[in-house]
Amino acid sequence: MEYLPNIIFAVALIVGIGFFARNVKKLSRNIKLGKDVDVSDNKSQRWKNMAKIALGQTKMVVRPIAGIMHVIVYVGFIIINIEVLEIILDGLLGTHRLFSPLGPVYNFLIGSFEILALLVIVAVVVFWIRRNIIRIQRFIKPEMKGWPKTDGNMILYIEFVLMLLFLTMNATDFQLQRIGAEHYVQAGSFPVSQFIVPLFDGLSESSLIFVERTAWWLHILGILAFLNYLYYSKHLHILLAFPNTYYGKIKPQGQFNNLESVTKEVKLMMDPDADPYAAPVEDDAAEPEKFGASDVMDLNWVQLLNAYTCTECGRCTSECPANQTGKKLSPRKIMMDTRDRLEEVGKIMDANKGEFVPDGKQLLGDYISHEELWACTTCNACVEACPVSIDPLSIIVEMRRYLVMEQSAAPTELNNMMSNIENNGAPWPYNQMDRLNWVNE
Amino acid sequence: MSEQLKVKTMQQFMAEGKQPEILFWVGSAGSYDDRAKKISRAFVKLLNKAHVDFAVLGTEESSTGDVAKRAGNEFLFQMQAMMNIELLNGYEIKRIVTCDPHSFNTLKNEYPSLGGNYDVVHHTQYLKELIDDGRLAISGDGYKGKRITFHDPCYLGRANSVFDAPREVLGKTSAELVEMKRHRKTALCCGAGGAQMFKEPEKGDMDINVLRTKDALETNPNIIATACPYCNTMMTDGIKAHEKEDSVTVLDVAELLANAQNL
Known part of the structure; x- marks a missing residue:
């Protein structure tokens, strides 16, 4: 019976991490549904981008208030994980404050965690106020109704409670150290939690131990639960921001990819030696490649990774000229729709032994409307605004390609423009022979 | 209308067995759009003044295909690109300058993988180069006491990180440069990009x-200084919508410079 807590702890840990691993597998399977894309170039630049943008948060602080608050929560998250390591080891080994022999270093660490925890609480409260009291525009756009709103607040509540549990645990521990309770080694400094000690005044040693143990257990179980909440939440960005900034676009923003499948066809058309009546080669008899994207499987895997990385902050949408002028387009919604559809496809695969069975739905039309796609000016403001290198524009363009090349479904005026280019090499119906008239006008 | 511009085509250069310093890619807007034609003319006046040995493709030039690509017609884009590349490579073109940031972007970034490799510069970059090399002297203070604000074209600024060249060129005039709240990387689009120029805007509560x-x-x-023929049109229309056409004018950087010289 003596080892019962250790066993319960080990089981909780294995279940928590095991379940998380299962979700990671599912995540990776879904992302791999995307087409292959070569991102093996410019490795050093990619590492630099990851270090700067994800680790260094350079794009977060473009908006100073949200940015600095975010850095606090982020640093808190990373540093307090050192403490989580100690908690896990204590749990498994049945020790208490295993790292305490570090002496002054330990005191410094615990002290810093406490200050960070307090700062995180302040930041989280400010974030909550921004979302729910001030109601900042980008948090109340139409695509934020329902689950996205609940999710955003849920994350704040969880973080708030976890920090509170951490401080409660320390406060009662401190009190237990003071009254010389057995097992409670004299260790750590408690610059923040000492102020909540008076709350526990007059509690007996056994009650104190009960509160301390409860806080300790809820804290670590809460962390394991939060870890498993990630997959169902926009909060995945805490992990995916790193690969996403690594694989993010490094070419000039204005450079769109040239479709290779099109290049092949155009070269063939322009080749004077090509035999127009030649029978198709065996290889080509296979289904011809689809131009553009109508569903998530037509996108490449970096675009799908983008969708899972999006944390719905809405900076893209707030910078979007179409959105600012009341058009339906919201780059954030493009990313959220892509993820929702991908999740739906994943669920269909789960239900059919890993095979996708067409469900009569697709990303284009069922999630993203033509109107949204045609509102884009391809100005790259959304791409520039994203703090984690997401490229909503590439998805919009891929879907326009499908509309135009597979469905001939461009707005009439654009069809006119394109036939002008075909006929006389300019988007307007002017004679090519008049191209130099401007010189003499 | 005004004095004769000196413009030679690549065909003429070929006939003389010569190569120009640069090829001026006029672009469809610069060739056909009444407002943009004035920008082409102003730029040529500056090239003439600086004695730049330049060529145009004339009737051989055809749309870069940029706008077709942004609209989603990759097929048409690549057809145009490959035709143009065949022509440009046949003439052994090395350096291209254009007044259109959209042509600039696609020639510079999207033509190489299709076989077209050129040193492509925007006219604001080229004007800066001419000034820095002492080939183009900017004199006169026709703009003294005037306030100029520069609107960054998306495909020059954000898309290709060219922010300083147009500002440095404008700085050579005697005008006072003032920045809009959103400028450089965070500049707001004029609303013409992504083929919007050629269609009605989608439903909304305001035009961009x-x-x-x-x-x-x-x-x-x-x-308001612009560096893109489409921005120019959009901003000119915007001024009309605000009923400010009597007090505010929209001019391309090249026009500003040419006017400063009384060209």
């Missing part, structure tokens, strides 16, 4: 060019 012109008007400018 009107919003962007509002940004510009907040700086109390006498002149």
